[in-house]
Amino acid sequence: MIKLHGFALSNYYNKVKLVLLEYGIAFEEVLDKLPLGEPLLAQSPAGKVPFLETEHGCLSESAVIVEYLNARFPERGIFAADPWQAAKERELIAFVETYLELEARELYSEAFFGGKLSDEVKATAQARLRRYIASFKRLAKFAPYVAGERFGAADAATFVSLPLVAMTTQRIYGEDYVAAAGIDWKAYVKLVGERPAAQRVNAERKAYIEANS
Numbered sequence: 718m719i720k721l722h723g724f725a726l727s728n729y730y731n732k733v734k735l736v737l738l739e740y741g742i743a744f745e746e747v748l749d750k751l752p753l754g755e756p757l758l759a760q761s762p763a764g765k766v767p768f769l770e771t772e773h774g775c776l777s778e779s780a781v782i783v784e785y786l787n788a789r790f791p792e793r794g795i796f797a798a799d800p801w802q803a804a805k806e807r808e809l810i811a812f813v814e815t816y817l818e819l820e821a822r823e824l825y826s827e828a829f830f831g832g833k834l835s836d837e838v839k840a841t842a843q844a845r846l847r848r849y850i851a852s853f854k855r856l857a858k859f860a861p862y863v864a865g866e867r868f869g870a871a872d873a874a875t876f877v878s879l880p881l882v883a884m885t886t887q888r889i890y891g892e893d894y895v896a897a898a899g900i901d902w903k904a905y906v907k908l909v910g911e912r913p914a915a916q917r918v919n920a921e922r923k924a925y926i927e928a929n930s
């Protein structure tokens with residue numbers, strides 16, 4: 718059986734877990750905390766979570782893992798059957814992961830972990846985040862799901878990242894830039910959060926935090 722390695726606080730881990738649960742793919746969770754040491758570095762070469770353990774070997778990088786699951790279980794509909802719609806879903810994932818998550822991540826140390834960042838780092842990230850959140854707003858549909866009427870892989874990415882981007886800008890700049898851009902992310906997160914798979918992801922994330930604080 719497929720094994721998902723990582724821990725329930727990681728949003729990349731939770732994105733893959735949400736896909737596995739939503740599409741009824743059997744899996745086991747294996748708790749691996751950071752930093753990954755030997756022998757796990759042989760399985761996740763960059764020392765990051767999540768990684769997937771399969772009968773063929775291990776696979777890292779959450780976006781690649783989702784693509785592998787889509788290719789291995791094509792009947793599950795992780796991406797839309799229509800090639801254009803599927804490409805639009807992938808476009809959204811690229812926006813969320815490259816422009817939003819990675820940019821906000823530069824600020825997580827101060828936003829969530831008690832670190833201190835330089836004004837220069839904050840100013841650089843601020844300009845980029847404003848620009849990229851506006852870009853994402855132009856692309857996202859929220860009708861009601863991020864790529865349109867159906868829940869899909871783009872929602873798994875958006876659901877785990879968008880709240881963190883909003884909370885990060887609120888903490889670092891004193892303003893929720895996602896809401897300020899006209900994105901009602903709380904309503905979206907509530908909608909997706911009502912899905913049984915998302916409820917389980919959230920409950921287990923909360924339990925992990927409680928057990929480790």
Ligand SMILES: N[C@@H](CCC(=O)N[C@@H](CS)C(=O)NCC(=O)O)C(=O)O
Binds near residue numbers: 764766
């Ligand atoms: N591009 C990777 C990023 C994964 C990632 O950064 N995971 C974090 C936990 S949320 C991690 O493992 N950080 C440890 C590190 O960067 O050394 C993916 O999509 O899987």
